[in-house]
Amino acid sequence: MPQTDSQPYDFDTATAVRRGEGDDVYLADLDPTWQVGGGILNGGYLLSVAAQAAVQGSHHPHPVAVSASYLRTTAADTVSLRVTPGAGGRTLAHSLVTLSDATGRPSLTVQATTATLTDEAPEYADAPMPVMPPPEECVDMAARLNPDPSKRPGLSRHVDSRLDPATAGWTVGEPSDEPVLRAWIRFVDGRPADPLALLTFADVLPPLGFVIGHRGWAPTVQLQVLVRGLPAPGWVLAETRARQIAGGWLDEDCTIWDSTGRLVAEGRQLARMSRAAG
Amino acid sequence: MPQTDSQPYDFDTATAVRRGEGDDVYLADLDPTWQVGGGILNGGYLLSVAAQAAVQGSHHPHPVAVSASYLRTTAADTVSLRVTPGAGGRTLAHSLVTLSDATGRPSLTVQATTATLTDEAPEYADAPMPVMPPPEECVDMAARLNPDPSKRPGLSRHVDSRLDPATAGWTVGEPSDEPVLRAWIRFVDGRPADPLALLTFADVLPPLGFVIGHRGWAPTVQLQVLVRGLPAPGWVLAETRARQIAGGWLDEDCTIWDSTGRLVAEGRQLARMSRAAG
Numbered sequence: 301m302p303q304t305d306s307q308p309y310d311f312d313t314a315t316a317v318r319r320g321e322g323d324d325v326y327l328a329d330l331d332p333t334w335q336v337g338g339g340i341l342n343g344g345y346l347l348s349v350a351a352q353a354a355v356q357g358s359h360h361p362h363p364v365a366v367s368a369s370y371l372r373t374t375a376a377d378t379v380s381l382r383v384t385p386g387a388g389g390r391t392l393a394h395s396l397v398t399l400s401d402a403t404g405r406p407s408l409t410v411q412a413t414t415a416t417l418t419d420e421a422p423e424y425a426d427a428p429m430p431v432m433p434p435p436e437e438c439v440d441m442a443a444r445l446n447p448d449p450s451k452r453p454g455l456s457r458h459v460d461s462r463l464d465p466a467t468a469g470w471t472v473g474e475p476s477d478e479p480v481l482r483a484w485i486r487f488v489d490g491r492p493a494d495p496l497a498l499l500t501f502a503d504v505l506p507p508l509g510f511v512i513g514h515r516g517w518a519p520t521v522q523l524q525v526l527v528r529g530l531p532a533p534g535w536v537l538a539e540t541r542a543r544q545i546a547g548g549w550l551d552e553d554c555t556i557w558d559s560t561g562r563l564v565a566e567g568r569q570l571a572r573m574s575r576a577a578g
Numbered sequence: 579m580p581q582t583d584s585q586p587y588d589f590d591t592a593t594a595v596r597r598g599e600g601d602d603v604y605l606a607d608l609d610p611t612w613q614v615g616g617g618i619l620n621g622g623y624l625l626s627v628a629a630q631a632a633v634q635g636s637h638h639p640h641p642v643a644v645s646a647s648y649l650r651t652t653a654a655d656t657v658s659l660r661v662t663p664g665a666g667g668r669t670l671a672h673s674l675v676t677l678s679d680a681t682g683r684p685s686l687t688v689q690a691t692t693a694t695l696t697d698e699a700p701e702y703a704d705a706p707m708p709v710m711p712p713p714e715e716c717v718d719m720a721a722r723l724n725p726d727p728s729k730r731p732g733l734s735r736h737v738d739s740r741l742d743p744a745t746a747g748w749t750v751g752e753p754s755d756e757p758v759l760r761a762w763i764r765f766v767d768g769r770p771a772d773p774l775a776l777l778t779f780a781d782v783l784p785p786l787g788f789v790i791g792h793r794g795w796a797p798t799v800q801l802q803v804l805v806r807g808l809p810a811p812g813w814v815l816a817e818t819r820a821r822q823i824a825g826g827w828l829d830e831d832c833t834i835w836d837s838t839g840r841l842v843a844e845g846r847q848l849a850r851m852s853r854a855a856g
Contacts, residue, residue, distance in 0.1 A: 367647075369674075369689045386647060391826075406664065409674060411646075411800065420825055423824060424820065424822065424823040521643055522645060528827065543703070546701060546807060547698055566821070566846065568804070568844065572669065572670075
């Protein structure tokens with residue numbers, strides 16, 4: 301997908317896969333800049349790469365349901381993606397994708413269902429988009445970190461997130477009692493959102509622990525994302541919400557609407573949470 | 579788990595696994611009575627059998643996150659369950675379970691994370707149990723089908739579900755505009771709920787299409803269930819809800835609380851829905 305200046309979009313380059321040795325094996329050069337800090341690659345980015353391999357190995361263009369187990373951290377290296385086809389037909393196809401490092405050690409397994417989504421109007425819809433201020437009145441965390449987009453750290457170089465001020469108190473040392481985040485999201489370079497991008501967007505907001513004043517990272521254990529429609533052009537709105545934190549486990553529900561207010565993705569993850577409060 | 583009369587509970591017999599040939603292979607005799615109609619085994623029941631195998635192959639006793647892809651219908655036969663261990667440690671362990679029929683054809687793949695849950699109070703909780711009438715004031719569908727428990731069809735012989743009258747209009751030909759179901763659930767024979775049982779309970783209520791007047795079945799494509807705590811004794815309350823029906827796809831969110839009002843399980847599935855309205 302070339303831009304007007306014929307440069308490919310960041311996301312397409314970073315998620316590209318090519319055929320490896322043997323049937324159903326793909327290779328990808330993971331991009332170290334899609335990290336969340338400390339060199340740890342974003343879980344949503346890894347999910348998009350795995351789904352890219354699943355789509356390449358399928359007759360259907362869109363990931364509609366993906367479930368990932370995060371076994372270990374994945375180094376930003378050349379990785380292999382083995383796609384094991386499951387049952388498939390005219391409507392949908394299943395596969396299992398195993399992402400392994402150069403030594404063959406798996407770090408991510410993904411069950412993927414592919415199909416062909418359309419933009420037809422839903423027969424039933426009851427998930428109204430939350431009301432929040434427009435992007436220009438929201439908190440641009442990346443701009444705070446560095447006014448120069450090319451010098452921003454990690455993910456924020458690629459993904460433009462504007463936090464609803466009502467959920468951004470923690471960014472100025474005023475944590476909330478409620479682990480909820482809302483943000484407008486788009487790619488910095490103007491790449492349109494599509495089902496593959498929604499997988500990254502479903503895991504791109506800061507950890508909900510931060511919102512309530514925890515300092516530790518909350519590594520994803522398992523994440524499912526359902527893609528429910530083709531997003532219209534423009535910003536998407538993502539909301540993440542935890543319902544229970546107990547015994548060191550945290551759930552994180554992510555809902556994404558497109559610019560027309562249509563629900564386009566739903567994700568739910570289980571994460572481990574450090575018990576040490578900030 | 580013997581009852582007072584030393585008979586094992588139905589659910590334990592129906593989900594038992596034994597070692598098969600080779601490491602990490604288990605066998606199970608699927609019980610044909612755990613069906614939803616037409617001989618189709620309940621998806622939650624199959625999930626519990628797969629999780630039973632994952633637990634047997636793990637150092638941890640409880641499934642805390644399971645994601646299943648339903649590749650094809652599974653016949654009520656002797657099946658094999660291959661458990662492929664992933665990374666594991668003191669806190670949790672990952673594995674992939676593949677359920678295959680006697681010819682070796684896989685019909686269900688499950689990514690399972692096992693750990694050790696406790697009943698300690700949540701640090702944060704914001705998922706209040708819905709208010710609904712007590713079980714004796716709810717709609718006992720099974721009793722309507724047949725007053726004699728031993729003559730009831732399929733699942734209803736094993737699982738006692740009492741529908742909130744507010745969500746049961748469809749059972750008397752008065753469908754709702756809103757695809758929501760609520761019910762008290764317990765095992766007929768008094769077996770206590772536990773994490774393994776919650777996996778079945780997360781997929782045990784009637785399809786949400788029925789609630790809004792669709793007649794067709796809605797086969798599950800992919801289902802994730804997170805188990806968030808050890809349920810207290812007594813009934814659990816389950817609520818299922820669809821947020822969007824579009825292009826023949828339906829989501830179904832299931833939340834389960836125990837008798838103390840604690841959130842103990844959260845499931846989300848993507849299902850295919852017949853376009854033919856009833």
